[in-house]
Amino acid sequence: MADSSQAKVIPLHGSPSADGAGSQGTDSGSTGDADRSASLGDGLIEAAGALAQGLAARTLGDDWRRKVAGGLEFARRRLTGEYEVDDLGFDPDLTENVLLAILRPLYENWFRVEVRGLDNIPAVGGALLVANHSGTLPVDGLMTHVAVHDHHPAHRHIRMLGADLVFRTPVISELARKGGTTLACNEDAERLLSAGELVAVFPEGYKGLGKPFSERYKLQRFGRGGFVAAALRTGVPIVPCSIVGAEETYPLLGNVEPLARLLGVPYLPITPTFPWLGPLGLVPLPSKWIISFGEPISTDSYDAEAAEDPMLVFDLTDQVRETIQHTLYALLLDRPDAF
Template sequence: MAEAEVISLDEARVRPARGRAGSSRAGTPKKTASRRAVPVQRCHATTATGTVCRNRAKANGFCAVHQPPPPRDRIGPFDAARVNELLDLARRRVIGDYEVDQFGFDPELTERVFLPLVQPMHRRYWRVEWLGLENVPSEGAGLLVGNHAGTVPVDALVMKFGLLDQHPAHRHVRLLAADLAFRMPFVGPIARKMGNTLACDEDAMRLLESGELVGVFPEGYKGVGKGYKNRYKLQRFGRGGFVSIALRAQVPIIPVAIVGSEEIYPMIYDARLLARAGGLPYFPITPFFPLLGPLGLIPLPSKWIIEFGEPIPTDTYAPDAWQDTMLLFELTDRVRDSVQQMLYTNLTKRKSVFL
């Protein structure tokens, strides 16, 4: 009995179907054959340790412990309870019954609506390979520092939703973005609802102090808006502001190398005049945009590899170390080198840009 109780429910649920289908699994028929002499019907279920349960079976072929769950109430192909839960979600959204934090972060909307929308992109379209996920802490604050590329900052979003999807703790990354993002209609509020905020010391400190995982891309526009010929060449890592924040908050810095984002919108020319006219930091001309019009907006299906490097601890420094500008430069270079190294290593792992 004690052994029987450790069986996972899933297994008990899977087994009956197979058993009824003619017990085609290799191990089961042999066992039942050797027991054929015994008139008592034995239970069909397999225990967690792989042996067959030997309890006396009831009419449906399973013992009291291994009773299959009652057939679930279904609506069409869906589970009725799940349908009701979705309706419940819809109802709560309609009457405003959900929480957002100070920054306007709406976790429910992010998990239930945005994530399913982004999932096929990183899972199927770009086939992201995740390396070093164990370097991202499961709880507590951390500062993710990555390379930025691809003309449109989708790499940040892929990293964000990838960690929510792939990390064992399903962590939310709070990205720091330029003010341009929050000034734009539609983009601004969505960016906030996903939990992102303005790249400034105050907001970063507030997030880190409340134990959040913060993502920052110190290259900024210089990284996203660099031409295709400069791909995977890290630009200047800002002025070391991110290191100063990490030192002040005493949180580890986790370098992140994103391979693949450079090829989604290969920018072959930066139309500076157009950019200036539109008040934008750059105006990309790719082989397909604006030539193919809206079709040119479809990103290319490059193969992505995202690696999280070994965390660089900052709590070993004195509390006022963030005022030491030389140390800031030194640490900035260390992070930058680490990202650049990972980029080179992972680039060689790809068979081609698309595979």
């Protein structure tokens, strides 16, 4: 009589066999299916990884790993407060990693900016960049900042001097401060120049930005020459900067003056696309840009009292203006087509 304590094991799948062959065959088949499933799963994971890497490379470029790592490091610094802001509000960490990164596609792919004469900008120490202003919106200052930071060997930041309206506009004022812009007054300009900063001024102001398209590339008055006085007091060189291309980004065809006065803005533009296309009218036209930096005009041979000489200030102001104007004409001849 068989021992009832030893129960017979009946396989759940397959036929029972006295020698266990059926059981062994089933185990072998199950192992093979599991191996194939594992292999398929690994293949899907590898394919998904390759797809993700390909999308990242297309979106961020071939060095996407470095960009992702840089983005994570930037987020860590912002969360832990390991970044610096100067007493005028400039945040170089945010400017380099966010603001300039947003502007770079416009600079490289939309306006296709060509920059010349970067060797005329000193690698260290204070200097005053004086540029023409145009284009309805102040995009030219932003593109100049990208040009100097990305292509000058010293990768210097530009500290722009902005009008009062910039700092009265919500959101824009905060971004402008963090991007290095400060109020266009002699006190701030001299403070930055004395600290060895690269300062940019656009003496035409709104007269240059808001001039009709029919007057494109014709410089407006440069004011009283306050920028020259600031350079004389601090002994820094003046670097003329000529910008071609900004005039065609938003060609100004008209100005709704009554509504502009009501809103408290210097002008309310009418362009070929605005206001007809609504928000799409704010997209700039893809004009071809050239930014050229001329030979520096030295001021260190004058003493600080020279800034109080109105004739000297006038002569230097006129010299800078004429240099920029003649360079603009030359650049226009060198640029075969506006677009």
